[in-house]
Amino acid sequence: MSFLLSLSRFIDTLNEKIGSLISWALLVSVLICTGNAIVRYAINYSSNAWLEIQWYLFAAIFLLASSYTLRRNEHVRIDVVVGRFSKRTQVWIDIFGFLLFLLPMTLIILYYAIPYTWISIQNQEVSSNAGGLIIWPAKLLIPIGFLQLTLQGISELIKRIGFLRGVVPASAFEKQVATPEEEIQAIKAANNLN
16 A cells, blocks of 8 residues: 555646646736737737637646646535535545546546547647647647546545545545635745745
8 A cells, every 4th residue: 555655645746746837827828818919909910829829728727737626626526415424435435436437537538539649740730720830739738638637536546545444644635725824825935025
């Protein structure tokens, strides 16, 4: 079990770092969107490339941050129903959800996404829009994102089984909600305003 827990910590760390890094894509996307709008209305110039890069960044945010969201237990749930059960029952529900829904879905998508992406890379696929971008980097995000999600699902499964065996505390996979005071302290630390 110690090897599996080490593997789980590695996957968690990897997805935390990727999630933190990809969060900057949102800022870049907003800046590009703003710049594109200003240029379009100020000097009546626009390019499809600017629109497509926004779509690519949104795809990156969505696909690469989904495993980060699962890691932080922030995905959509029916807490009103599940919250009434004991912690052990909730963990069993999670285990069945990972085994019956999450992992089969991510593996099926990977099965189809890898050849789909590979064909795009081989053909050096380019947008059909005038001035558009190459498409294969955006398509490459699909297998990368679902591989990350598969790995995070395995990590979460390991932690839930560890909890049932008594070697992992529930805090290792519970929702990580910061209090308003903790958020203020984090903002101050980030801005060195202490």
